[in-house]
Amino acid sequence: MKDGAARVLEALREAGGRPCSGGSLAEALGVTRAQVWKHVEALRRRGYEVEGTPGGGYRLVCVPDRLYPEELQAGLATRWLAHEVEWLDLTDSTNRVAGERARAGAPHGYCVVAEGQTAGRGRQGRSFFSPPYLNLYTSIVLRPELALAEAPTLILAAGVAVAEAVADCVGDPQKVEVKWPNDVLLGGRKTSGILMELVAEGTRVGHLVLGIGVNLNVDRATFPEEFRETATSLASYLGRPVERAAFARRLFVTLEGVLDLHAARGFAALRPRFDFFYRMAGRPIVVSEPGGARLEGVALAPDADGALNVRRHDGEVVRVLAGDVTLSARAEARP
């Protein structure tokens, strides 16, 4: 959106539903009344409902349900995250777009948001179901001062930020949990997927792209068959829609805090917050490891470096560095 239209929108928003005269808008922005009218028309084309009031004034009646930069950034209380937002109506994958932007030099905190994805990426090359206009799909470019060896805990840290944003939104933190490494479950069902893609140069992380998908307003009943029992959305859980832009802003603020803390003091400083949402300990799990190996056992707590500990049925404790965890429904045979 053009700067002028954004400034008119800001002024209308600040008026809080009260009408603004075209003359006062023109004066405040240093433009003509005709230009104000053109900006208002631009806003209307973008989906903003702007009422003309008697005497040539304007009133903001309704904002469109879109994750436009001007919506995400309105009152956004971050220091560096999402100060640049690239909005896409429909794209193949926000992670792919953000990766390209990162390689082209996009700054720390650069944010790509799409209303829908045709090829949303999940871990292990799986797809992430991404219907348009209902959820949040965002990928953020980060350029941390980070050793490659510290990257695995950043994956867990990102899960903490999403879990806290989800908990804030539903108002019931006890129903939210993190499944290692960073799936966020609500009432036992997956609501969020996080895919971190990073480029390392030698022993350091060069840049990374943190892709976050959160099921907000999608109806569980519309999920593909394979996800219907295991996934949910915040709206399906709450029984009412959530405001997507407000959720995104809350997530960005939380995430910025988590990332800054991880950078300054490491995962140890986030450990109590991670542990609050970590409810896998003692539960039977199956892990599919890279290369196809399959590990069954009982989940223990992760190590300080982010590796998951699993006690096999023969009693041996195995460290899992990477893998896909399935929480088993069966009761555990051994205590």
Next chain:
Amino acid sequence: MKDGAARVLEALREAGGRPCSGGSLAEALGVTRAQVWKHVEALRRRGYEVEGTPGGGYRLVCVPDRLYPEELQAGLATRWLAHEVEWLDLTDSTNRVAGERARAGAPHGYCVVAEGQTAGRGRQGRSFFSPPYLNLYTSIVLRPELALAEAPTLILAAGVAVAEAVADCVGDPQKVEVKWPNDVLLGGRKTSGILMELVAEGTRVGHLVLGIGVNLNVDRATFPEEFRETATSLASYLGRPVERAAFARRLFVTLEGVLDLHAARGFAALRPRFDFFYRMAGRPIVVSEPGGARLEGVALAPDADGALNVRRHDGEVVRVLAGDVTLSARAEARP
């Protein structure tokens, strides 16, 4: 190079300097004598010296000093490494090219070789001096089944492979050492730089590009001022040139073995070979860490996860995950 020319070259090479008649070549390849002649002309244009012998035969007199695929692959005893080689006369950076090929789907072991680089990359965004036709600049695409947390030790493992290839070539392993994480020094001077760039997806490595530059025949006296005292080449050390293609083949075989062992049994299996070349223990060093912090102390052995241990002057042992090490010339003040 076209297939036909490659097959003529192979036949001439197999003849070991003895002449091959045009008729026997034509018969062996199932083509006409005129086509054999065209292939020979193609070889000559590429720099191969092929002598016409009385009676219409051909004899391979001299191969060009180029790292052509047909030179690198002649008798190459690898199972998967460098079975596809992309040769470039001059490029900006083999790592950039290989990264693009990897993103486009290049297979495990795909190899980019350039005679020279205009923007050879080193760690921390530094440049790698890359004059043409004298050294080896190669970048290899790898698609390992690897957890992100295991990647740091792969950086060390790559250094072992280069150190062994250098040691084989100069015939004096005691003069070769690895400076953490993976610079290879010969007689105390740097001969090789390795830059690993990887793309991780979640907790796993998606693909990685292993860039290796080795100073082979460049004259030390031609180095830029800043490197002249601290860098050398195999030829400057030996006082005679080395055969570049032969060095590359030896490196590829060694590297393949190292990578397969790392994949199968982890860095622990390579540890004795790493330790042979690790001669930093007990020496005073300065480490520049990400973010600009500076650490002085005495180098100890690396941990099993690849982190360098440094004993500070106050006695505390610090783990270094990433950083740039300078070996100090000063004698250590404390025992």
